[in-house]
Amino acid sequence: QSVLTQPPSVSAAPGQKVTISCSGSNSNIGNNYVSWYQQLPGTAPKLLIYDNNQRPSGIPDRFSGSKSGTSATLGITGLQTGDEADYYCGTWDSSLSAGVFGGGTKLTVL
Amino acid sequence: EVQLVESGGGLIQPGGSLRLSCAASGFTFSRYSINWVRQAPGKGLEWVSYITSSGSTIYYADSVKGRFTISRDNAKNSLYLQMNSLRGEDTAVYYCARVRGVALLVSYMDVWGQGTTVTVS
Numbered sequence: 001q002s003v004l005t006q007p008p009s010v011s012a013a014p015g016q017k018v019t020i021s022c023s024g025s026n027s028n029i030g031n032n033y034v035s036w037y038q039q040l041p042g043t044a045p046k047l048l049i050y051d052n053n054q055r056p057s058g059i060p061d062r063f064s065g066s067k068s069g070t071s072a073t074l075g076i077t078g079l080q081t082g083d084e085a086d087y088y089c090g091t092w093d094s095s096l097s098a099g100v101f102g103g104g105t106k107l108t109v110l
Numbered sequence: 111e112v113q114l115v116e117s118g119g120g121l122i123q124p125g126g127s128l129r130l131s132c133a134a135s136g137f138t139f140s141r142y143s144i145n146w147v148r149q150a151p152g153k154g155l156e157w158v159s160y161i162t163s164s165g166s167t168i169y170y171a172d173s174v175k176g177r178f179t180i181s182r183d184n185a186k187n188s189l190y191l192q193m194n195s196l197r198g199e200d201t202a203v204y205y206c207a208r209v210r211g212v213a214l215l216v217s218y219m220d221v222w223g224q225g226t227t228v229t230v231s
Contacts, residue, residue, distance in 0.1 A: 032214075032215040032216065033216040033217075037155070039155075044222040045147075045155065045205070045207075045219075045222055047218060047219060050210070050220070051211075051218070056220065086154075088154065088155050090157075090218070092215055097169050098157060098169060099145060099160065099169075099171075100157065101154060101156065102154070103154045104155065
């Protein structure tokens with residue numbers, strides 16, 4: 001059971017928009033920054049969003065992040081088949097003194 | 111090129127020990143904290159351990175506390191994970207990842223290795 005809660009899967013058609021939620025608590029998302037990672041099949045995770053809503057260089061602006069209270073959201077617009085991957089939210093949990101991830105969300109672009 | 115390369119994985123019997131290594135290149139290794147993160151077959155990411163740039167502060171997941179030891183040698187640009195008393199549930203791909211952010215509360219991982227596979231059976 002993951003500390004952060006994500007939907008197991010989401011799907012949408014090419015060109016459409018999708019959002020992935022990540023729910024936590026005051027000890028993690030509520031008071032700390034959230035990052036998001038994309039893991040394409042058979043590869044290592046890749047940083048997608050950091051500091052709740054910042055994109056590293058090279059990440060297209062189709063990807064966005066937001067946070068409100070104890071929840072965070074990853075948004076992807078203009079979906080492409082190449083976006084099919086597992087997406088993870090992550091942060092630090094101050095009560096556990098541990099890093100925590102969501103269980104991951106598998107994105108299918110129909 | 112900024113890079114992290116893990117090594118040392120393999121097949122090990124339950125109760126055995128293994129030492130993973132993570133070699134850094136392309137950046138000043140001694141300035142960065144590092145995480146170990148693992149992923150069991152078909153499962154999600156699990157944070158394992160954290161070490162600051164100097165090695166002065168270390169954290170472990172409860173699942174590995176008392177069995178795993180993280181360490182680093184900045185002179186060799188290398189990070190290690192000594193894994194003892196291995197169990198079947200430790201079977202996973204182990205990644206090292208560079209940590210950014212001025213504090214843990216605002217930290218994230220911007221560079222990941224390709225991973226090394228540990229199989230306990």
